[in-house]
Amino acid sequence: MRIALIGQAAFGADVFNKLRERGQEIVGVFCPPDPPKGKLDPLKEAAQAAGVPVFQPPRMKDPEAEKQMQALNADLGVLAFVTDIVPPQVFNLPRLGSICYHPSLLPKHRGASAINWAVIYGDSKTGLTIFWVDEGIDTGEILLQKEVEIGPDETTGTIYFNKLYPLGVEAVVAAVELIQAGSAPRIPQDHAAATYEPPCDEKVSGMDWNIPGRALYDFIRGCDPQPGATTTWRGEKVKFYNAAYSAACHSHTPGEILEVGPTSLTVAARGGTLKIKRLRTKDLGKVKAEDFIKAKQPQVGERFGT
Known part of the structure; x- marks a missing residue:
């Protein structure tokens, strides 16, 4: 033809x-x-x-x-x-x-x-x-x-x-x-x-730390690699990629950094924890978590989403 x-x-x-x-x-x-x-x-x-x-x-x-x-x-x-x-x-x-x-x-x-x-x-x-x-x-x-x-x-x-x-x-x-x-x-x-959804772009990429942890993890997965799930930290925009989720009971505030590991950040979510292995910032670009940790020196107890 x-x-x-x-x-x-x-x-x-x-x-x-x-x-x-x-x-x-x-x-x-x-x-x-x-x-x-x-x-x-x-x-x-x-x-x-x-x-x-x-x-x-x-x-x-x-x-x-x-x-x-x-x-x-x-x-x-x-x-x-x-x-x-x-x-x-x-x-x-x-x-x-x-x-x-x-x-x-x-x-x-x-x-x-x-x-x-x-x-x-x-x-x-x-x-x-x-x-x-x-x-x-x-x-x-x-x-x-x-x-x-x-x-x-x-x-x-x-x-x-x-x-x-x-x-x-x-x-x-x-x-x-x-x-x-x-x-x-x-x-x-x-x-x-039928269902119809808008483009998944910067307008809808903001993370809601109040939703259940599994739903937040699904949101991060759905925004990976584009547009990247977006939150804030120390007043600047940060995006998450290469995440993992673990259901766990804890009393920490969603968004709170629980552990700064050699290759990842563990962050509290509602009903579980997120392990973040890649992030993006305006100055660093998209980098592995270890590069983010080295450059930004995040501390346990600090919070994303503030």
């Missing part, structure tokens, strides 16, 4: 390469404009290396994107890691429409930060969905889904890179082949069961 691929980053590049390996014809690639500084997008590099036309409209809503898509005469549009809004006048142009990869079991966790919120809410499973694109946000008919477990100590980063990234590349290819064979389903979503 003649495929127009819209995407970015390593995921988009891997989808591009895998589709070509399976004999699909990619007639054009859409990816974000080049950054002022830094490396080119991996998808753009892969397309250029293969001699496939690359289009980089400032926004997919711009008239030039519609004209470029129309000129490709594509059979199918494939959205592989898209953060821009693709309008109907673009995604409806391919003869068979367009499909999109989404890292959750739709209709649960619609939105841009599906993996983050699945972890933050303590879900025991998540997955991915390939769906037919429509005018809503992740509301289209389901083509296929794959389920994965969320381990009790996994982070957003480990779930994505170890599970949903590689499984997602294979799922996109499988979906395209189902469409090519004329056997791709269109299963309506149960909109009554």
Whole structure:
């Protein structure tokens, strides 16, 4: 089939390469404009290396994107890691429409930060969905889904890179082949069961030391590696990563430093303790706990969240 691929980053590049390996014809690639500084997008590099036309409209809503898509005469549009809004006048142009990869079991966790919120809410499973694109946000008919477990100590980063990234590349290819064979389903979503969460960014990354320790740990896991769970200490903003949780009875105030170890900080939480192995501050950047300890000299009894 003649495929127009819209995407970015390593995921988009891997989808591009895998589709070509399976004999699909990619007639054009859409990816974000080049950054002022830094490396080119991996998808753009892969397309250029293969001699496939690359289009980089400032926004997919711009008239030039519609004209470029129309000129490709594509059979199918494939959205592989898209953060821009693709309008109907673009995604409806391919003869068979367009499909999109989404890292959750739709209709649960619609939105841009599906993996983050699945972890933050303590879900025991998540997955991915390939769906037919429509005018809503992740509301289209389901083509296929794959389920994965969320381990009790996994982070957003480990779930994505170890599970949903590689499984997602294979799922996109499988979906395209189902469409090519004329056997791709269109299963309506149960909109009554849908959930939608906002982007997991700096606006929502603040830690609440009053919630139960396990929930706080889930929040830290869900914000790892981005945006990083945020608290305060000595009047400055601090982010936590690489945490571990232990249920324990104690009488300490949540946020209080209980132990300054050689490679971690142990901090009180409601109904348990957190062991923090990596932190970020404005002056140090993201560092191991031992580097934070050496530079800042935290003391037992000091409190985060003040």
